[in-house]
Amino acid sequence: MSPDAKLTAFSTIVVREVRRFTRIWPQTLLPPAVTMTLYFVIFGNLIGSRIGQMDGQDYMAFIVPGLIMMSVITSSYANVVSSFFSMKFQRSIEELLVSPVPNYIILAGYVAGGMARGLGVGLIVTILSLGFTNLTLHHPGATILTVALTSMLFSLGGFINAMLATKFDDISIVPTFVLTPLTYLGGVFYSIQLLPDFWRAISMANPILYMVNAFRYGILGISDVNVGVSLSMIVLFIVILIVLCLRMLARGRGIRH
Amino acid sequence: MMDALKIENLRKTYDSGFEALKGIDLTVRQGDFFALLGPNGAGKSTTLGIVCSLVNKTSGKVFVFGHDIDRDLSGAKMNLGVVPQEMNFNQFEKVIDIVVTQAGYYGIPAKRARVSAEHYLKELGLWDKRNEPARMLSGGMKRRLMIARALVHEPKLLILDEPTAGVDIELRRSMWTFLQEMNRRGTTIILTTHYLEEAEALCRNIAIIDHGSILQNTSTRDLLKQLSVETFLLDLAEPVDAAPQFPDFETRLVNDSQLELDVRRGQDLNSAFGHLDDKGIRVVSMRTKANRLEELFIRMVQENSQAGGKA
Numbered sequence: 001m002s003p004d005a006k007l008t009a010f011s012t013i014v015v016r017e018v019r020r021f022t023r024i025w026p027q028t029l030l031p032p033a034v035t036m037t038l039y040f041v042i043f044g045n046l047i048g049s050r051i052g053q054m055d056g057q058d059y060m061a062f063i064v065p066g067l068i069m070m071s072v073i074t075s076s077y078a079n080v081v082s083s084f085f086s087m088k089f090q091r092s093i094e095e096l097l098v099s100p101v102p103n104y105i106i107l108a109g110y111v112a113g114g115m116a117r118g119l120g121v122g123l124i125v126t127i128l129s130l131g132f133t134n135l136t137l138h139h140p141g142a143t144i145l146t147v148a149l150t151s152m153l154f155s156l157g158g159f160i161n162a163m164l165a166t167k168f169d170d171i172s173i174v175p176t177f178v179l180t181p182l183t184y185l186g187g188v189f190y191s192i193q194l195l196p197d198f199w200r201a202i203s204m205a206n207p208i209l210y211m212v213n214a215f216r217y218g219i220l221g222i223s224d225v226n227v228g229v230s231l232s233m234i235v236l237f238i239v240i241l242i243v244l245c246l247r248m249l250a251r252g253r254g255i256r257h
Numbered sequence: 258m259m260d261a262l263k264i265e266n267l268r269k270t271y272d273s274g275f276e277a278l279k280g281i282d283l284t285v286r287q288g289d290f291f292a293l294l295g296p297n298g299a300g301k302s303t304t305l306g307i308v309c310s311l312v313n314k315t316s317g318k319v320f321v322f323g324h325d326i327d328r329d330l331s332g333a334k335m336n337l338g339v340v341p342q343e344m345n346f347n348q349f350e351k352v353i354d355i356v357v358t359q360a361g362y363y364g365i366p367a368k369r370a371r372v373s374a375e376h377y378l379k380e381l382g383l384w385d386k387r388n389e390p391a392r393m394l395s396g397g398m399k400r401r402l403m404i405a406r407a408l409v410h411e412p413k414l415l416i417l418d419e420p421t422a423g424v425d426i427e428l429r430r431s432m433w434t435f436l437q438e439m440n441r442r443g444t445t446i447i448l449t450t451h452y453l454e455e456a457e458a459l460c461r462n463i464a465i466i467d468h469g470s471i472l473q474n475t476s477t478r479d480l481l482k483q484l485s486v487e488t489f490l491l492d493l494a495e496p497v498d499a500a501p502q503f504p505d506f507e508t509r510l511v512n513d514s515q516l517e518l519d520v521r522r523g524q525d526l527n528s529a530f531g532h533l534d535d536k537g538i539r540v541v542s543m544r545t546k547a548n549r550l551e552e553l554f555i556r557m558v559q560e561n562s563q564a565g566g567k568a
Contacts, residue, residue, distance in 0.1 A: 001331050005364020012361025019354075091345035095406070098309045098339045099362035100331040257271065257312045 001100050009101045010109050017113025021079055028079070028117060029124060032071040036125045039067050040132045043189065055191045055222045064129045065216040066188030069150065071125045073183060073208065074175065076118030076151040080110050080158030081171045088162065093255055103249040107159065107242070114155030115148065122147055135219060142227060143218025149234045150211045154179075156241035163248045163255070182208045192224045207233065258287045259323060261414045261445035262308065267317035269303050269469075277303040279469040280317065285462070287322070287413070290440045291447045292456035292477075295466035296558055301449045302342065304466070305416050309339045322413055335363065338412030340403045342419045342449075348392035352383060355391060356406050363410035370409065377405040381435065397428045404432075408439070415439065417448040421455060433459060453551040457481075465554060467561045482522075488546040489526075491516045494539035503532035517546065 001009070021028040040060070048059035055062060087093040096106055129135060137143055157174075165171045186208030192200050203209055210230035217223035223230075248254075262285040269278040278300050285291045295301045306312030308319055310330065318325065324332035346355050353374060360370030378384045381401040386394060394402060400420060407415060417436075421429040429452075437459065440446050450456055456463055457477060464474040473480060496513035506529050507519040516538075518529055533540060 001335075001364050008364045008366055009362050012358055012367075015361075016354075016358050023349075087347070090347060091341075091343060092347045094311055094339075094341065094345045095359055096362060097311055098334065098337065099359070100334040100364075101362050102331070252313055256310070257306070 001102070006102065006105055009099070010105050010112075013096075013101075013106065013109025014112045014116065017079070017083060017110065018116050020083060021113075021117045028075070029121060032075060032121045033124050033128060036067050036071055037128055039063070040129060044132055055193070055224075057220055057222065058133065060133045061135075061220065062191075062216075063189055064133055064135065065219045066186075066212045068122050068125050068129065069147070069208075069212050069215045070183050070188055072118045072122040072147055072151050073154045073211070074179065075121040076114040076154040077158040077161075077175060077179060079117040080114040080155045081162045081165070081175075083113065084110055084159060084162035085165050085168070085171050088165075088255060089168075097255065103246055107156075107245050107249065110159055111152055111155040114158055115151045118151035118155065119147065122151070137219055138221035139218045141218075142231075143215060146211060146214040146218055146231065146234070149231065149238065150215070153211075153234055153238050153241065156238065156245060159245050160241065160248070163245070163253055166254070182206050185209075186212050187224060188212055207237065210234065260320065261285050261287045261289065261322060262447065263318075263320040264304070264308075265318040267304065267307065267319065268315045269300075269307065269312065270315045277469050278307075278315075278317075281466065281469070281471050283464055283471060283474065285414075285445065285447055287445055288440070288443060289445055289447075289462055290437075290460045291445075292460035292463045293447060293449045293466060294453065294456055294463060294554060295449075299467045300469040301466055302418055303469075305339075305418055305447070305449065309337060309416060310334065335410070336413045338407035338410065338415045340400075340407045340415070340417040340420050342422065344399050344403070346391055346399075346402065346406065349390055351388055352378065352391055352394070352402055353387040355402065356409050359406045360409045365410060373409050373411070374405070377408050381405050397424050400424060401432070404435075412444070414445045414447070417446065419449055419451065421450065421452060429455070453554055465557055467558050472557050472561055486519050486521050489518045489520060489543050490546050491518055491533075491540045492542045494541050497538060501533065501536045501538060503529075503536070506532065 044060035044063060048063070051059045053059065084093075087096075126135070161171060161174050185203065186206050187203070192203045192209065195203060204225070210225055210233050213223040213225045214227050214230035214234075217227045262283070264281060264283040266280045266282060267278050268276075268280050270276045281300070281304065283304070293301050293304065303312055307314045308321065308326075310326070318327070319333075320326070321333035322336045324336065326333045350358075353371075356374040356378060357367060357370045360373060361367065365373070375384065378387055381404060383398060383401055383405060386398065391399065391402060404417075404420065420436075421432055424432065433455070436446060448456075448460070460477055462474075462476050463480055465472045490511065493514045493516060497510070497516075498513070500508045500510040500516060502508070505524065509517040511517055520526060520529065530540065
């Protein structure tokens with residue numbers, strides 16, 4: 001395929017993915033908006049007003065970056081895992097397999113689709129948060145870089161989950177039993193400085209902690225961890241997952257007999 | 258003319274240990290209308306699956322218009338259009354989107370893809386349904402949609418895996434006409450089918466596969482020449498008590514007004530009718546008991562099974 005043809009194939013996958021999640025917006029875009037608004041009202045306004053400050057910030061301002069990041073992570077992951085697994089389930093993945101689209105373009109297309117939904121939901125939640133607090137970007141570059149890389153990382157994670165899944169149960173196990181606990185324990189609602197030494201050390205092994213803190217640094221200028229280390233770790237995980245995805249695609253894991 | 262498809266010593270053993278293909282060789286010439294026949298589980302879909310990259314081969318070589326799928330898979334795929342046995346499109350997408358998206362996978366820009374999609378959807382009688390979700394189509398329309406999708410990038414080789422399974426007779430005939438027209442315009446066509454009448458009517462060359470091995474690979478005409486006995490069913494004007502006996506022909510009574518007559522290669526029917534006339538038996542109508550190719554196919558597969566599938 002010529003470079004132009006590859007670009008057309010890539011944009012075809014992205015357009016189809018965007019069309020899919022916008023067609024079913026009540027399932028994809030509305031729920032995070034509703035859930036996050038409830039978080040802002042209950043944790044931010046009602047409970048937050050009694051908590052006072054966290055790391056020198058109003059509690060509402062403190063949790064907003066974490067909640068935005070939480071919605072980006074879950075939406076990016078969910079988009080790729082549900083879309084790719086549905087294609088496997090309906091066998092419409094064969095449309096791609098019989099075509100000359102290279103594996104890296106297939107992967108790039110799905111990841112871009114996941115990022116489009118993840119970042120779209122992130123933007124919606126950010127706009128909603130402006131109704132509850134004033135957001136000023138302390139470091140726009142770090143903010144955008146962190147959210148984009150995180151969205152990419154979890155889109156890749158969703159892709160691996162979809163490749164390995166053999167039934168619909170398999171695509172809900174990771175989000176329910178891995179992603180949600182890691183996100184809640186990743187410093188979205190609290191600073192790990194509040195934790196005893198032992199639990200703080202345990203928390204440092206949670207990769208989502210680094211993403212939430214790097215994003216919080218971009219918006220508020222505060223972080224529990226080193227931002228450079230956070231971004232480096234995200235990039236390292238992205239590289240590892242890309243290699244894994246391409247190897248699985250080359251072997252046809254779960255998609256070719 | 259070059260080979261549209263060339264398969265050399267192709268083997269496939271699944272993870273379960275089942276040996277689906279035992280080293281088959283197959284050549285389909287450019288412009289051919291070719292049938293790959295075999296009973297269920299013979300290896301037809303595995304063979305076509307490997308050609309289309311839906312199944313990983315264990316060993317062997319496959320060339321599509323000279324493109325080796327191990328070295329130039331992209332080149333091979335550009336020449337291929339595939340119509341699978343099972344529905345494999347997103348049921349929630351619109352008909353037009355399914356076809357245009359498929360063109361995009363081949364690098365065809367949206368504007369050109371829409372022109373090609375319109376052309377094939379019109380030819381296949383689906384243009385009026387273009388904005389309907391695919392799930393709203395009838396079974397026959399879904400099959401035609403898969404044909405339109407397979408043709409949208411103008412492949413030189415079209416592979417159809419049982420394209421008319423479960424399709425009513427009228428639609429089957431219209432699909433035959435469409436495929437014959439595509440072949441006349443230069444598209445090489447390979448199909449698998451369980452309707453042997455279909456293979457006999459459409460295909461110039463036929464391969465019969467069973468237990469992962471090719472039993473026959475020859476022209477339809479030469480294959481039919483191998484048919485040594487053809488059985489006819491004769492409807493009689495008046496009932497008879499027993500099957501009439503006469504030299505050189507074998508007859509059996511199906512019921513008192515229907516007779517089975519075996520005619521060996523080289524014998525002529527006039528002679529049989531002469532014997533019947535001598536005995537005062539009038540025949541009002543006749544037909545072949547089974548499709549000629551079907552008789553041959555069943556015989557070959559049975560012989561292969563009796564030999565332990567070692568052909």
